[in-house]
Structures are given as structure tokens and as C-alpha cells.
Amino acid sequence: MFKLDTRHFGPIEVADADVVTFPNGIPGVEGSMRFTLLGRGKDSAPFFWLQSLDQPETALVVIDPFAIYDGYSVDVDDEEIAELGIRDPERILTLCVVVIPEDIKQMRANLKAPILINLENNVGKQVMQHNDALPIRFFLIQ
Amino acid sequence: MLVLTRKRGQSLMIGQDVEISVIEISGDQVRLGINAPKSVTIHRKEVFDDICQENKAAAHVSFNSQELRKAMENLYPLKRSKEESGPD
Numbered sequence: 001m002f003k004l005d006t007r008h009f010g011p012i013e014v015a016d017a018d019v020v021t022f023p024n025g026i027p028g029v030e031g032s033m034r035f036t037l038l039g040r041g042k043d044s045a046p047f048f049w050l051q052s053l054d055q056p057e058t059a060l061v062v063i064d065p066f067a068i069y070d071g072y073s074v075d076v077d078d079e080e081i082a083e084l085g086i087r088d089p090e091r092i093l094t095l096c097v098v099v100i101p102e103d104i105k106q107m108r109a110n111l112k113a114p115i116l117i118n119l120e121n122n123v124g125k126q127v128m129q130h131n132d133a134l135p136i137r138f139f140l141i142q
Numbered sequence: 143m144l145v146l147t148r149k150r151g152q153s154l155m156i157g158q159d160v161e162i163s164v165i166e167i168s169g170d171q172v173r174l175g176i177n178a179p180k181s182v183t184i185h186r187k188e189v190f191d192d193i194c195q196e197n198k199a200a201a202h203v204s205f206n207s208q209e210l211r212k213a214m215e216n217l218y219p220l221k222r223s224k225e226e227s228g229p230d
Contacts, residue, residue: 008203026197027190027193027194027197028193028194028195028196028197028198028201029197029198029201047210052201058201059201059203060197060200060201060203061200061203061210077180078180079180079181079183097196097197097200098200099196099199099200099203100200100203100204100205100210101199102204104205108196110193110196110197110200112189112193113193126193126197128183128185128189128190128193136189136192136193136196137196
């Protein structure tokens with residue numbers, strides 16, 4: 001059980017079963033390997049939060065890319081399948097990192113490097129896509 | 143930083159199983175070939191840097207979840223088709 005005082009959600013308690021481990025961390029978000037998903041299935045959908053358990057002030061807004069980009073698909077290679085321990089692709093949660101600047105109209109999602117979470121073992125990884133059609137900055141409002 | 147000079151067609155080894163070859167040189171562009179085990183991830187540095195930068199920016203969102211939800215209510219619907227939105 002984790003207890004922490006988060007910047008966006010105030011004090012929270014997180015059960016061990018809800019801890020997602022990123023063995024390689026998330027690039028650019030140094031110092032955090034353990035996260036939890038907050039607000040999933042709540043009324044802020046399709047957005048929810050990937051809250052760091054190692055740094056309570058750190059939380060990334062994430063979005064279900066399939067809700068914003070028709071025909072979205074993710075390629076994973078054998079190494080990534082092994083790292084995530086994927087046995088059942090149906091148990092993989094795919095998320096894209098959303099940047100919400102002060103000017104909310106500039107809100108954008110990174111379709112190029114989705115975050116995959118294996119719900120079977122709660123292991124996560126951000127995977128780079130080689131598909132050049134997928135933008136790093138996909139603006140959600142145009 | 144180790145600096146080596148190579149000509150077209152020459153290559154260099156990093157460790158025992160990563161080989162980088164100079165395929166073609168044209169003006170200020172160099173085409174490189176890379177042979178490496180699958181476990182070695184290879185990315186253009188600017189793409190990797192860009193992703194790091196976006197992750198950093200995402201981690202410093204100034205909205206809280208309630209403010210975000212309110213803002214979202216004004217902005218729905220978000221869903222657009224692929225055809226309407228070009229690549230970045």
C-alpha cells in the first residue's frame with residue numbers, strides 16, 4: 001500500500017495491485033519507475049492520469065489513442081513483447097501522453113511513442129513507433 | 143568524445159555486435175547502415191529528444207483534474223477522423 005500526497009488529487013492510497021512498474025522509466029521523467037492510473041473510467045474520459053508514486057508532484061495526462069485517431073495501431077517487436085511479458089494482446093492498455101499547455105487549444109497527444117501497460121503483470125513501457133505518419137504532436141483541437 | 147574518420151564503404155564496430163557502415167556521402171548528408179542485435183534500440187536523436195521533451199511537458203501540467211474536466215466539457219467532441227488531420 002502506498003500513501004502519497006499528490007499535486008492533482010491530494011492525498012491518495014494506492015493498493016499494491018494498482019502499482020504499474022516501468023523498469024526503464026519514462027524518457028524525460030527521470031526518477032520515477034512506479035506509477036498508478038488515476039481517473040480511469042471516470043467522467044474526465046477519455047483522459048486520465050498516470051501518477052508517479054516515486055515523485056508525488058509528477059503526473060502525466062494520458063489518453064486512449066483509439067478514441068482520437070481512427071485506425072491507430074501499435075507495432076511491438078520481440079524485445080518489447082519480452083520486456084512487457086505480453087501473452088495476451090487483449091490485456092495491453094495503450095495510452096498516449098498528452099501535453100496540456102496554459103493555452104489549452106495547443107493540447108496535443110504523442111502518437112509516435114505510446115505507453116503500453118500489460119494489465120496481467122502491471123509492467124509498462126513507452127514504445128517508439130517507426131511509422132513516420134504518426135506525429136509526436138497530434139493537436140486535439142483544430 | 144571519440145572522433146574517427148571513415149570513408150564511404152568503411153565501417154566501425156561498437157563492441158562485438160554493433161556495426162555502423164558509411165553507405166553514401168552526399169553534401170552534408172551521410173547515409174549510415176547499422177547492424178545491431180534487436181535488443182539495441184536505435185532512434186534518430188532528435189526524435190528521442192523530442193519525445194523526452196513532450197513527456198517532460200506532460201508531467202508539468204498546470205491544470206488539476208477538475209479544471210481539466212471543465213475545460214474538456216467545452217471542447218468536446220474531440221474525435222476526428224484520420225482524413226481530417228494531417229501528420230504533424
